[in-house]
Amino acid sequence: MTKTISVDFDSVLADTMVTWTNEYNRLNGTKVSKEDITHWDIGMVLPLTALEISDLFNYIWQNCWMEIPPSELGLSETIEKIHRKGYRISILTKRERPTVAYVAKWLDYHEIYSDDLVFLFDGFPKADYQFDLLIDDAPGNIVDISPPKIGVLFNQPWNKEFDWPLRVNSLSEAERNVL
């Protein structure tokens, strides 16, 4: 039977916070890097409200989406490899509607294959979607996954403190060691 791998979009496929911190620095004359974002709640690190954080996120997706880099070199080939191993590739992303079109543009631009693309607008838990394995950088999306489903945490500076046994640094590492 075909297995489905759900892949988170921001900070797993697209290295969104690189561009987010660049834009933050341009606006504020600061030198913050992605590595400085060591908490899931960015408001713990930078003097921003939740609304300002999400407004900047929406702004960069609408205005600077071509600058947002893939999380690793050869991402398109790695996703193809996973697909050829027999997995359905399902991209599962929680976001606000105004940025939806740019996700599709970004995936086309970087020639990233997927069998489906799911946009989640409400608070429905990702863990309740149908998949065999989820790769995500958000501890909150991984924590409620229970067997036979598998949750793989994608390492990022903001999830280092979270205690989770199965972690990868890249999708190519997941392809080699987990799938």
Ligand SMILES: [Mg+2]
């Ligand atoms: Mg993410």
